[in-house]
Amino acid sequence: MLHAFVKDGGTLRWSKEAEQDAEQNGGPLPAATTWIDLLNPTPEELARAEALMGVALPTREQMAEIEESSRLRITPGAVHMTVMALLWADTDRPSIVPVSFVLAGGRLATIHPVDPQPFLAFRRRVTRSGCPVAKGAATGGEAVLAALVEAMVERTAGVLRRVGLELDTMSSRAFRGRALPSRTEKSDDTRTLKRIGHTGHLVGKAHVSLASLHRMLTFLARGEGWTAAKPTRRWARATLQDVVGLSEYARFLAGKVGLLLDTTLGQINVEQNEIVKIVSILTVGLFPPTLVATVYGMNFAGMPEKSWEWGYPLAILLMVLSALLPMLYFRSRRWL
Template structure:
């Protein structure tokens, strides 16, 4: 899908072959998993080739960040999908010129949806650099919101894990899955923010004249915000590791409790089983067979052999 955003008051439009476009000047071409026709139309408007998916996914620095004349090619190999923590991350590519911004992505994104909504509501969309800055700010804001959501989920999960309720044992297994999902989301956010941070650092370093000093200051502000998010993400990672250790500790403690009960049961049953084994032998020389109350005595001896170890365990506070 190819969505075209214009500089004038015309709303964004989805490009379709053979359909006339508004007369306004486009400032942002947003390609979502484009086909050959959409890619060819975007290249004709841009006047340059767009990167392929394998080129956007490349991790080497020369492929991710490149400047050719007045064309900036900025690629983020791993970007967060619309639903963080679900599915694989997809690459995101930008081609930025003084007059046009082209974005190439392969999955839905809340950040792009928010940026598109803000652009449609604005009276004037601004130039391509303004669009790019607004889009990057939207990406950072969405990442911050997701980190806050993850922090709230971790706080809720922590209260449940450290509660003294009777159903805690059943909660621990589910807590492991929730910890894994939170870890996946944090890793995805970290990867996305790392890619965005490198793009911003590159722009601040090369600083083309057509970007302007005021917009460069906005890039530096975004870089500061990303630094704050990285610190917050590190705190989340530490909390997540502590919570994982706590859950595993509780699981091990529950297993130890079960093993202790089984050990006590096995020790307590040794006495009666031994007596039953002795008196259960079919030898004529066993004198207890002829006692008038031999059966009651045997049962009493077995009961005593159970009660005495339990008293000892209770006295030792082993259960």
């Protein structure tokens, strides 16, 4: 799907007519187009975008490359940058998706197989009411790039903020001052472990996205090998500081996830040991009365206790005492 946006004075606006004409008649995009957003594009849409940009746009295979030279490269007349955007962060299956930015001739082309939430929100905002693009950049393409990257950073910051609050809630439950929950309190260890694992997975995806943004912003801030505008380099340096701070916060959250996981596994181990200890003590405590009952269950004719009048009550009393005395000893040793 191809979305074309033109610069009308100092405002970026959606060009609905240009999209319809290009789709129905196969004609070229208007020369005033500043931003071309390609969502899982077809070969025809890629060809129209390349004809306007004047450069070859990256394919999906090139976007999937992990080498630094493939993600950040300069070609004659264009700058190619690929980052990993956080995707589906509000679901139980967070992921990352490659997003390519191509700057050429004052225009910006973005290519992505799936729509990240910041792109969708920014495109809707521009479609409804337009968006100023003259601030902080020499060209419209660089201004749109700045707006999109800032939206990605804000989105990642919001996700990390939510993760931090969730980890605080789980930590307050894990470190509430009692080694074990009370008898009436129910704990779902499986659900807790799944929540911790999901949180760690989300933090890891966010950290990968921030690392790619850090490399791209460093590349933009230096402006080596291409004529980046001074406002763009200034913006890149300022945004880079935000990304560095978020990366440190993501590492802190990753450490907190590790601590919480170790604590939860330790509590599960303690609970299991407590259960095994109780079972072992009960086994030892019930052994003496079992022994007494076994002795008096024998059918030998020469047993003198068979002729006693109080033999049966005495046997019962002996079994009770043989059970109580070990329990009292265990309590005195603080084993119970």
